[in-house]
Amino acid sequence: MLHVVPAFSRIGEENAFAVLARAQALAAQGRDIINLGIGQPDMPTPPHVVEAGIKALRDGHHGYTPATGIPPLREAVARDIRRRHGVEVSPESVMIVPGGKVTMFMAILMFGEPGAEILYPDPGFPIYRSMIEYTGATPVPVPIREENGFAFSAAETLALITPRTRLLIVNSPANPTGGVTPKAEIDALVAGLAAHPDVAVLSDEIYGTMTYDGETHHSLLSYEAIRDRLIYLDGASKTYAMTGWRLGWSVWPKPLYDNARKLAVNAHSCVNAATQWAGIAALDGPQDCVAEMVAEFDRRRAIVVAGLNALPGVSCIAPKGAFYAFPNVSRTGWKAKALASTLLEEAGVATIGGPDFGVHGEGFLRLSYANSAENIRRALERMQGFLSERK
Ligand code: PLP
Incomplete structure (x- = not known):
């Protein structure tokens, strides 16, 4: 047995x-x-991105890369963040991962344990709850309501925080609802988090380029007040139609970065090298x-x-x-x-x-x-x- x-x-x-x-x-x-x-x-996937992947293979990029990703891709991610969110992040805080899910898994592994509570959107991407349950932590659903336009309610989210809360997962624009949380609500959420300095935040912004009706996406990265406890999740899967290439990236606060790097070394060593070169073409190429x-x-x-x-x-x-x-x-x-x-x-x-x-x-x-x-x-x-x- x-x-x-x-x-x-x-x-x-x-x-x-x-x-x-x-x-x-x-x-x-x-x-x-x-x-x-x-x-x-x-x-x-856009043809110039496919070509960059093929060229990388032809150019001999066949081996391991650093576990955190090739430096030019980490720099390209930092440029993307500056261009889209108007925020400076150091390429040293950027980690290249095999898809958005991996950032999620790493963050939840870092904060989930029996007795800990992790807040996550419900309805939400089903993997949040699955991973929380895996760690033995208590999943605490944050209701995402139709009457709020499927946006997070800052008040309702903050009211669920207890002394055992370790991590809050935010997702906007959201799967499965298509909801986008307005800036005022994110402002209120961040303001309320000041009273809970021990709560880390995972912001899943994988759909950040996809908004409609003049709605704009407000990255949690632009809030200096929580930068020291914010994990930013993004990737190429949705924005560049690259789900099968397995390319994601995250920005980590300094004290967490090395944990993420060690998880990468233990789990996957690095992202496929050619995929990483294709990622540079995606981020630096025409948008x-x-x-x-x-x-x-x-x-x-x-x-x-x-x-x-x-x-x-x-x-x-x-x-x-x-x-x-x-x-x-x-x-x-x-x-x-x-x-x-x-x-x-x-x-x-x-x-x-x-x-x-x-x-x-x-x-x-x-x-x-x-x-x-x-x-x-x-x-x-x-x-x-x-x-x-x-x-
Ligand atoms: N986050 C959300 C909200 C998603 O909907 C998805 C995929 O459906 C992911 C993350 C994972 O993306 P990836 O395919 O890059 O792992």
């Missing part, structure tokens, strides 16, 4: 991958499946590819929101960021997860049930609009037919 440590029984998953597998299995049987479940851009992608998402967003609001029993506030819509389906007569799985099986439309993102996700579905406008229209028509017939 093998004795795997009990922590593994507490590890969760992302149901999006199970939905993808089911959608692919149905497609393999010949069914026409429209996938609005998946959380990755449907566009290819119109990002603007074009965001403009395309914005066009689809309009189609999704209008289409969802026309469905019987469904309402959807316009998401301000990322590429997800989070419609309220509580008046359809369906439980959200049953609706998601029946839509897939019977109508051939893959979505994710809100409860897969936390207890406060009941009554909602997540639809990704990382699919063509044509497919989104077809999916909405199928949902219209389904909901009209199956009340």
Whole structure:
């Protein structure tokens, strides 16, 4: 009998991958499946970035790199942060990691232990809770409410802090809701954190380039008051359509940096060298590819929101960021997860049930609009037919 440590029984998953597998299995049987479940851009990585990766391989970048990343990429990240957030960070505080998830895992491993409490958004990216549970810490959900436009409420978040709170996870623009937390609310959150100097903050800004309706993203990096306890998470996956390359980066306060470096040495040694060179091309190259992608998402967003609001029993506030819509389906007569799985099986439309993102996700579905406008229209028509017939 093998004795795997009990922590593994507490590890969760992302149901999006199970939905993808089911959608692919149905497609393999010949069914026409429209996938609005998946959380990755449907566009290819920009060609100049692909070329830089190929060139790096041809130029012989085949070996290990420093665990913290190649210096020119760390410098490119610091330039990106200056350009986008108007903040100076030292390349010495930048760590290159194999995807945004790795920063998350490192931060949660550093602060999670039995007896500790970690605050995380609910509904939110399911991996936060999974990783917190793995460490034995107590996951404390911060409710993210439709009536707040799916933004964090500073007051509600601060009220959940106790003497055992070690880490607060913030995510804006957010998965799964598309919510963007306005500057005033972030100001209030940071002001309130002054009373809790022992609470570290992990700011997941992986969708930071994707905002709409004139909304702007406010990085927590721009708040000097919490810089000594802020872990900034970003990466290339969403912004440059590079999910499969595995490239993320983080900025760490000095006392935490070496812990992160040691975790990297123990876990993955370094990010794939060619990927790192491609990352420099992405960050330092022309940014119109990002603007074009965001403009395309914005066009689809309009189609999704209008289409969802026309469905019987469904309402959807316009998401301000990322590429997800989070419609309220509580008046359809369906439980959200049953609706998601029946839509897939019977109508051939893959979505994710809100409860897969936390207890406060009941009554909602997540639809990704990382699919063509044509497919989104077809999916909405199928949902219209389904909901009209199956009340
Ligand atoms: N953070 C959020 C909120 C996400 O939605 C995702 C991916 O879906 C990630 C982080 C992880 O990104 P990566 O693929 O770079 O690990």
